[in-house]
Amino acid sequence: MDGSFFARVGGQPAVTVAVDALYRAILGDERLAAYFEGLDLPSLKEHMVALLSQVLGGPAEYTGRDLRGAHFGLGIIPEHYDLVGAYLIGVLAGLGADNEVLTAVRGILAQSAADVVE
Template identity: 25%
Template sequence: MERSLYERLGGMESIVGVVEDFRDRVAKDARINQKFARTDLARLRKMLIDQVCEVAGGPCTYTGRNMKDAHAGMKVTSGEFNALVEDLVATLDHFKVGKTEQAEILGVLGPLKSDIVEVDSSQVGTPLPATYQPAPALMR
């Protein structure tokens, strides 16, 4: 049988590295970082690791909100969605993830666009609406 995407990515250590590099790129990217102004970044890190690990066929269970609920009221534009995907591709290139694996990852993310994008516009750098309710911080 074909090895899972999780195995081909290099398992948990690689996924943690990818998520942290991606988080740092997003934090520096003025096209999208305003949306994260009130986010608990420790929670986001854990949720992204669990989500990527589970989707890739690894031994994790994602416990966060579904994509529609998590992004509802954030007013993410199509341009901002594309900017985030660009940052992810930069991370995957940095980690020398093969084009086959990259295509598999983008194939999973593409269909989520309609759950996340609320504004059909190429504008980027739009603010987080004051009414947006962030998820509660992780209990530690």
């Protein structure tokens, strides 16, 4: 049995549901929606599913830009980064992710902040 966080959250189907829920929350938040105006959302979601899957120990299929390159110049402030992180944690918790998974994701978010926030 695969004990990865990816498997524990429910694998690809659960990660896809999580990403859809995450983007519904983000796009429904007026503080965040402007960052995504004019972007190819289906492609962005596809990249996010691949990235989140890989981060959780699933298949290493992410082929997008690195975080710094993808977010450079967007003017993302710490409060907005934290808000997206809180939405992600909330979505994962809502899907039944346990505390160990949530703690690991919080750690990854903390490590990644410097590559996203300006």
